[in-house]
Amino acid sequence: MLRLTAGRMGSLMARRATVALTTSSARMASHGHEVSESVDMSKPMYSDRRESPLPDKPYKDVLTPADKSLKEKEKGPWGQLSNEEKLALYRISFCKTYPEMNQKSSEWKSVFGGMFFFLGLTGLLVIWQAAYVSPPLPRTFEPESKAKQLQRMLDMRVNPVEGFGAQWDYEKNQWK
Amino acid sequence: MFRAAVRLSFSGVRSLTRTQPGCQALLASRCYSHGKQETEEEFDARWVTYFNKSDIDAWELRKGMNTLIGYDLVPEPKIVEAALRACRRLNDLASAIRILEAVKDKAGPHKDIYPYLLQELKPTLEELGIPTPEELGIDKV
Numbered sequence: 001m002l003r004l005t006a007g008r009m010g011s012l013m014a015r016r017a018t019v020a021l022t023t024s025s026a027r028m029a030s031h032g033h034e035v036s037e038s039v040d041m042s043k044p045m046y047s048d049r050r051e052s053p054l055p056d057k058p059y060k061d062v063l064t065p066a067d068k069s070l071k072e073k074e075k076g077p078w079g080q081l082s083n084e085e086k087l088a089l090y091r092i093s094f095c096k097t098y099p100e101m102n103q104k105s106s107e108w109k110s111v112f113g114g115m116f117f118f119l120g121l122t123g124l125l126v127i128w129q130a131a132y133v134s135p136p137l138p139r140t141f142e143p144e145s146k147a148k149q150l151q152r153m154l155d156m157r158v159n160p161v162e163g164f165g166a167q168w169d170y171e172k173n174q175w176k
Numbered sequence: 177m178f179r180a181a182v183r184l185s186f187s188g189v190r191s192l193t194r195t196q197p198g199c200q201a202l203l204a205s206r207c208y209s210h211g212k213q214e215t216e217e218e219f220d221a222r223w224v225t226y227f228n229k230s231d232i233d234a235w236e237l238r239k240g241m242n243t244l245i246g247y248d249l250v251p252e253p254k255i256v257e258a259a260l261r262a263c264r265r266l267n268d269l270a271s272a273i274r275i276l277e278a279v280k281d282k283a284g285p286h287k288d289i290y291p292y293l294l295q296e297l298k299p300t301l302e303e304l305g306i307p308t309p310e311e312l313g314i315d316k317v
Binding site (some may be wrong): 016028050051052053054055056058074075077079080081083086087090092093094097098099100102103 | 211228237238241242245246264267268269270271273274276277278280282305306307309311312313314315317
């Protein structure tokens, strides 16, 4: 059976009974309580999506007696329903309205904040590592050693046509 | 008319197809270089007939609406009217309101399409007693 650990399915409470009976009985037996709420994804699911206005099932599965009587009233002329009743019927079938589902969230701030934080942490780690972990640099990194390396490269005429040696003026003993 | 607006919009990629020969029909139709193109009237008529089925069932309504909303166009008022009447036959007021929300959302940045749609649908909405999302106050968060 397909499973999903989800927190916010409206019909979850109703599903818990069927799920417990069918598939999670083994888990319940071993733990003594339900570890996490799971949704049976092999059945039609509800979703709030802009591109799919009428989901596969209504939002509320379990109807209170008030809801049920409202559903009966829905079979008659709709002009007789008050606005509150019409809204109640909408909320039985749907979780979020279009404006509610299209709301912008500030999640991006958390994402960037967390990203920069961990980048900074990594930076500190790198600095600490350079100071305390890395071995000392070889002797050849010292300026005197590098000057000698440079002189040796010039003496052996490294890339004299287009590259390194071509930049050095051998008559005047200076860079071109 | 709605398709004209969408055609001119940035997201109306279909507008490019207008310049190719043989692609006279719009948006929802496939653009073959051969074969007959469906005209806008044929498209509308097809969808009106779909929703006008007297014994339409809930699944067909959902499938039809979700498919229609998937197209790159705002449905003509007559298609929406047929869908709303189908909701009435199925005793489903919530879906009727949802359909109105969906077509408003489809219009996107073109703010003049939805008022036109409501204006054309006003007799039907009054006859069936369907409230607009604005009347219920759910057009705002």
